[in-house]
Amino acid sequence: MRDFRDAKAMARTLREALAGKDVTISNSQALELTAKMLGQRDWNTLAAAIDAARVRDAAWARLERIQARGEPVMGAILGRTRGGFTVDLGGASAFLPGSQVDVRPNRDYAALMSREQPFAILKLDRAGGAIVVSRRAILARPAASGA
Numbered sequence: 001m002r003d004f005r006d007a008k009a010m011a012r013t014l015r016e017a018l019a020g021k022d023v024t025i026s027n028s029q030a031l032e033l034t035a036k037m038l039g040q041r042d043w044n045t046l047a048a049a050i051d052a053a054r055v056r057d058a059a060w061a062r063l064e065r066i067q068a069r070g071e072p073v074m075g076a077i078l079g080r081t082r083g084g085f086t087v088d089l090g091g092a093s094a095f096l097p098g099s100q101v102d103v104r105p106n107r108d109y110a111a112l113m114s115r116e117q118p119f120a121i122l123k124l125d126r127a128g129g130a131i132v133v134s135r136r137a138i139l140a141r142p143a144a145s146g147a
Contacts, residue, residue, distance in 0.1 A: 004047050007046060007047075010037075012030070014034060015030040056091060067121045073119055074090070074117070075087045075116070075118075076088050077114070078114065079113075083098055084098045092131060094131035094132065096134070099136070100133070117135065119135055120134045121133055
């Protein structure tokens with residue numbers, strides 16, 4: 001489903017098909033039935049899921065372009081997870097391994113949390129939904145280019 005207009009077209013088709021069998025339903029009932037047919041609780045949930053998918057697809061396309069150019073992506077560390085951190089990349093969530101946070105071991109990450117900063121994309125797997133980023137690769141770049 002590309003957007004909510006597709007779902008509305010499905011609801012309109014359902015309503016017309018039922019009208020052909022002398023069953024009358026309102027537009028809102030057709031929308032609710034369409035949402036249930038598509039596995040959602042109600043129309044509002046379906047519309048939100050369609051919008052979230054659109055935002056997610058746009059974020060993945062942007063990240064693929066950034067990775068192809070070899071540029072850093074801006075993001076913010078949101079929280080700690082097992083083995084690392086979760087990073088928000090503006091519509092997509094990435095994993096930052098603990099070993100990729102800094103060039104030196106650091107135990108105090110509070111100063112890095114919720115602050116916009118650059119990350120290198122190490123892995124981008126749209127099919128698996130996995131994004132792995134590194135802050136360490138960005139920090140090491142100036143030292144590597146100066147040698």
